[in-house]
Amino acid sequence: MDKTKRNLIIIEIVGLLIALLWLSPFYLMLVNAFKTKREIFEGVLGLPTALTSENFVNAFIDLNFMSSLFNSLLVTGASVAIIILCSSMAGYALARNKSKLSGALLLVFVSAMLIPFQSVMIPLVSLFGQVEMLNRAGLIFMYLGFGCSLSIFLYHGAMTGISKSLDEAAIIDGANKFQTFWYIIFPLLKPISVTVAILNVIWIWNDYLLPSLVLEEANATIPLKMFYFFGQYTKQWxxxxxxxxxxxxxxxxxxxxAQKQIIDGVSEGAVK
Structure with missing residues (x-):
């Protein structure tokens, strides 16, 4: 066996071990989802003695799953769409208007990424409580504020690779600023839009802290509902x-x- 083939076998073995390590949490989740509470405490690695759907039926009811899913989809979808729209326009405006003011504004947005949410959550909730916006609309507005800093930074960086001559050609053809952005520039930002969407979907879909401060139980998202399985004295694993x-x-x-769009967007971004 030559050295190249031996190295390939070692790489494949290491890759397999990493894959097994990555899949182990999913194995534990799936296997223990079919067990009774007693079986889980007896051993988490073993297979269940009998497959039953009782846990799933009870969890579906306790989670009020359809309502929680709707709330999660509404909050995540609306927040990501607004973040992409506002951040792309802001990044375009800052990149095309070269001035001290635009540079200062970009610095403000970049600096905002350094502010931890925990330091502003109490004043933020108090302020929004006074204007009665502690609901899904208020939550979406908060996500816009917290998510725009990184998104604007990414869009501004992407705009540096798009020639300003495209804007000039569109204006000569009679397009205004918004038409130039929407029909010429924004389609070229698809790779970075996919990146921004992925980052914000992962964050917003899994977020617990901010919705726990803002939403009532009737509007709770899936992460909030999952908390109800863990009480002070018992945990329903x-x-x-x-x-x-x-x-x-x-x-x-x-x-x-959406895998085709995600893979294409990430691939185009990598090539650029």
Whole structure:
């Protein structure tokens, strides 16, 4: 066996071990989702004695899953769409208007990424409580504020690779500033838009702290509902793991339908 083939075998073995390590949490979640509470405490690695859907039925009911799923989809979808729209326009304006003011504004946005949410959450919730915006609309507005800094920074960086001659050609053809951005520039920003969407979807979909401060129980998202399986004196691991299994199904379905756009966007961004 030559050295090249031996190195390939070693790489394949290491890759397999890493894959098994990465998949181990999913194995533990799926296996224990079918167990009773007693079986989980007896051993988490073994297979269940009998497959039953009782945990999933109870978790589906306790989570009020359809309502929680709707709330998560509404908050995540609306927040990401608004962040992409506002951040791309802001990044375009800052990149095309070279002045001390635009440079200062970009510095403000970049500096805002350094502010931890925990330092402003109490004043923020108090302020929004006074104007009665502690609801889903208020939450979406907060996500816009917290998510725009990084997104504007990414869009501004992407704009540096797009020639200003495209703007000039569009203006000569009679397009105004908004038409130039929407029909000429924004389609060219698809790779960075996919990146911004992925980063913000992962953050907003899984966020617990901010919704816990803003939303009422009727508007709770899936991460908030999952908390109800863990009380002060008891933890219903069998229901929690079944609930987690149900909760990842929409994510898998969403990725299945959007994987072409995600892969194309990331690939185009890598080539650029």
């Amino acid at each position: 069998h229901l929690a793991l079944a609930g987690l299994t149900i909760a990842i199904i929409p994510v898998i379905i969403g990725y299945f339908f």
